[in-house]
Amino acid sequence: MNSHIIVRTLAASALSGLSVIHAARLNAAPGPAVASGGEQTIAVKVIAINDFHGNLRPPGNLVLNNTTVAAGGVAHLAGYIRKLRAANPDHVLVSAGDLIGASPLVSANFQDEPTIEAMNLLGLDFNAVGNHEFDEGRDELLRMQRGGCHPELERADRSCREQELSPMIRSKVGQTFKGAEFRFLAANVFDRKSGGTLFPAYGIKQFHGRKIGFIGLTLKATPNLVKPSGVKDLEFRDEAETVNALVPVLRSQGIEAIIVLIHEGGHPGGGPDGCSGISGPILDIVHRLDPEVDLVVSGHTHETYACRLPNAAGEPVLVTSAHDYGRLVSDIDLVLDANTGEVTSAAARNLVVSRDVQPEPLLARLVEDYGRLSRPIEERIVGRITATFSRTPNDAGESTLGDLIADAQLEATRSRKHGAAAIAFMNSGGMRADFSYAPARKGRVSYREAFDVQPFGGTLVTMTLTGAQIEQLLEQQFPGCPNGQPANRILQVSAGFEYAWNAGGKACDKVDPASIRLGGKPVAAGTTYRIATNNFLADGGDGFTLFTEGTKRMAAVPELSALERYFVRHSPLTPGAPRRITRLP
Incomplete structure (x- = not known):
């Protein structure tokens, strides 16, 4: 031995x-x-x-x-x-x-x-x-x-x-x-x-x-x-x-x-x-x-x-x-x-x-x-869902869970106090579990489940980007563009923001600029927009270096707090069809 x-x-x-x-x-x-x-x-x-x-x-x-x-x-x-x-x-x-x-x-x-x-x-x-x-x-x-x-x-x-x-x-x-x-x-x-x-x-x-x-x-x-x-x-x-x-x-x-x-x-x-x-x-x-x-x-x-x-x-x-x-x-x-x-x-x-x-x-x-010590925190109910919110993306790269989290982050940063954001971006890798609907629990969601979805303890950051920078940011999701991903890594986006990307497009030219819209209106290259994301992405994480060019940066609330507050205000939550991102042939 x-x-x-x-x-x-x-x-x-x-x-x-x-x-x-x-x-x-x-x-x-x-x-x-x-x-x-x-x-x-x-x-x-x-x-x-x-x-x-x-x-x-x-x-x-x-x-x-x-x-x-x-x-x-x-x-x-x-x-x-x-x-x-x-x-x-x-x-x-x-x-x-x-x-x-x-x-x-x-x-x-x-x-x-x-x-x-x-x-x-x-x-x-x-x-x-x-x-x-x-x-x-x-x-x-x-x-x-x-x-x-x-x-x-x-x-x-x-x-x-x-x-x-x-x-x-x-x-x-x-x-x-x-x-x-x-x-x-x-x-x-x-x-x-x-x-x-x-x-x-x-x-x-x-x-x-x-x-x-x-x-x-x-x-x-x-x-x-x-x-x-x-x-x-x-x-x-x-x-x-x-x-x-x-x-x-x-x-x-x-x-x-x-x-x-x-x-x-x-x-x-x-x-x-x-x-x-x-x-x-x-x-x-x-x-x-x-x-x-x-x-x-x-x-x-x-x-x-x-x-x-x-x-x-x-x-x-x-x-x-x-x-x-x-x-x-x-x-x-x-x-x-x-x-x-x-x-x-x-x-x-x-x-x-x-x-x-x-x-x-x-x-x-x-x-x-350790379970005994964690239990009071873990078992606290934060809200309810009527069906599973999955992080599995559709062909365009969008998921029902990604939509939920991006919406929660936008709501938490809309006020002038927290940065006056109009768009929120969430990295898919930051979602570590699904919100699975459990009939026996009538869809109740515990704090432990919310933590399992977002366990990193990140903080939301707001900043200003131009429309041209937002287009460049979206191009960084794909291989071949400077600092682009080795494989498609699609950011999740909040309600009201939409765009289309072409799978057969050339590097740095996969996103149609005319398709980038906010509230139904085109995102103009020379106009500035307030956006929100987590501090991991804000510091250039996942290779999204464009975020580091953002100006007038402001720290907002913890991302998990944003999610919990969203549950409190909107429960029960029902997943919708992901239609914010469109993939073209």
Whole structure:
């Protein structure tokens, strides 16, 4: 069995153009190698998750291969991991990012500290940072690693542990938040001031005298997905180039087995393993990887696959992704040559974390404690709906949920006090769940459901744009235009605003200027208009840099407050047919 894990941080010299890098090392106690076919080998089990997003409670059901199953919940996940560990005492538990951020209220209400504590109890070894780890900015992410009191509590001279946790859980997680006992990894995230990585670039774990190196990194485009102010002075470098530069660093330490944990992924094309027709950024990244990389654990796209994709030498390398929210876990078996440390074989399967496994009592109690503390807030009713408001877009990119949220944001910012907005824009990625109609509850909507839809805690911002700038903004929704999206990413718009876009149009010429109308009247290029959006977009998030050109900016109300007030004033709400955006052939 592995001994107690010891973590220490190391500094390495600049190699292969990487400037200063850091590494975290984990040591497992030596044990007997496994004999296989007369040859001495070491069997290592890698257990991997990705995109957990603070889903401590069982999330919504999982649809896999046209079958709906109840899956997930950190206590059940712990039960599955217990079984996998029992199958091989030589194991490591890793995550490919987005452990936290866009989390349900039971975690987010406590700054995601419960999720970090759950992962400590789960025995996580490494987590590659994802884009959502930066939702609250670099300083808060550093606090997640190091522990300590949240600054708002310190300023208010309040205790970090005002909540009444049970004595058993308090004894396990500490009197004050102590941070992650596992190691965040961020090989391609550099601090421009220090020249080094924000977190260690890689970690090392040793089995029977042989080392495995784990390189952790996030997608290069992270600055486009988070508030720019939160990643100020950070540089996000190319994923494949970063890995390839680290390979000789690891090899110089006698490491022959290299695993990449990356918060970037692909979209499977079908089949039992998702390999057939797979697409997305992970293909290009793997295609440029040094052949010394033996396994890639990916995430970000919330997909399921276990593929062998060609590396820079055209050789197949195993690539995995385990959907999201702890509903699946990747069970990966590596075999190492005991003499050289080389990986001789790798196999993987994705397992559904169904609820028939015995949940871990300690994790169940942790979730129960935080759930009890959150319940009064979560169960408060904010309004009613008569049918489901879905974030699934139509062919034009518009959704009933997007219409609802944009309308709520416009109403909250119409007054002169809050910015006198005439148009509201909402990013589709900021809507994290649907408002699902529940007949048994007569359509009542709780605060928890509203929070699950908009969990980011953003603030609405009003600004002035010209009609010409609004046209340029709409063009940024599509590929090929300066700072445009890699794929169509349609903004949701408020009632009274409409336009049409041509799917076959050229880059920067997909939107018909004559179709852009407000209140039935054409939006004139030289006329100014007050618009509202959330602070993420206002700072240029999602690549919508045009928002940063807005003038006479004014902070308004929190976006979740705007949604709640809209429910209070207009319930019951009924979804209408999305007709604000038109897609032309």
